[in-house]
Amino acid sequence: MTTSIPSAGQRLSWNWSTLFFVTVFHLLAIWALINFSWANLAAAAILWWISGSLGIGLGYHRLLTHRGFKVPKWLEYTLSIFGTLALQSGPLTWVTTHRIHHAFTETDRDPHSPRNGTYWAHMGWIFRGKAQNQTWADMQRYCPDFANDPIHQVINKYYYIPTIVELHH
Ligand SMILES: [Zn+2]
Numbered sequence: 345m346t347t348s349i350p351s352a353g354q355r356l357s358w359n360w361s362t363l364f365f366v367t368v369f370h371l372l373a374i375w376a377l378i379n380f381s382w383a384n385l386a387a388a389a390i391l392w393w394i395s396g397s398l399g400i401g402l403g404y405h406r407l408l409t410h411r412g413f414k415v416p417k418w419l420e421y422t423l424s425i426f427g428t429l430a431l432q433s434g435p436l437t438w439v440t441t442h443r444i445h446h447a448f449t450e451t452d453r454d455p456h457s458p459r460n461g462t463y464w465a466h467m468g469w470i471f472r473g474k475a476q477n478q479t480w481a482d483m484q485r486y487c488p489d490f491a492n493d494p495i496h497q498v499i500n501k502y503y504y505i506p507t508i509v510e511l512h513h
Pocket of ligand 1: 405409
């Protein structure tokens with residue numbers, strides 16, 4: 345399989361919006377510490393589990409990327425929406441990146457190869473690099489099973505909306 349993404353080791357320009365929002369959320373974490381309450385901690389723990397375990401682990405990763413099991417469509421969309429709450433991009437973008445990662449693990453085309461350094465593999469790749477902005481051509485190539493699903497296209501395009509709704513409550 346070939347891909348049009350550039351070599352992951354190639355350092356590209358900064359993704360300023362990613363850098364901005366990651367900074368803002370860390371500042372909000374300090375604010376949360378000052379305004380500590382057990383109810384807030386419980387809410388954070390529950391949302392962490394919903395977004396990280398159900399959304400990313402079960403939804404984006406095991407279900408959408410690897411098709412490890414089958415669920416009805418409504419549940420697939422629900423898990424996808426849970427995944428958007430982790431702010432790791434929309435399901436189509438995430439799955440495209442992760443399938444490219446598995447197709448080219450630890451080669452020059454792996455978007456977050458540890459061979460490009462621990463910092464790059466852990467977080468550098470989201471601040472620089474194109475993996476968070478997959479092209480439509482790559483989404484269709486790597487996600488032929490759901491790239492044309494209109495509901496998933498909407499969830500992918502407006503992935504930040506559920507987080508804004510969540511922050512309002
Ligand atoms: Zn995987």
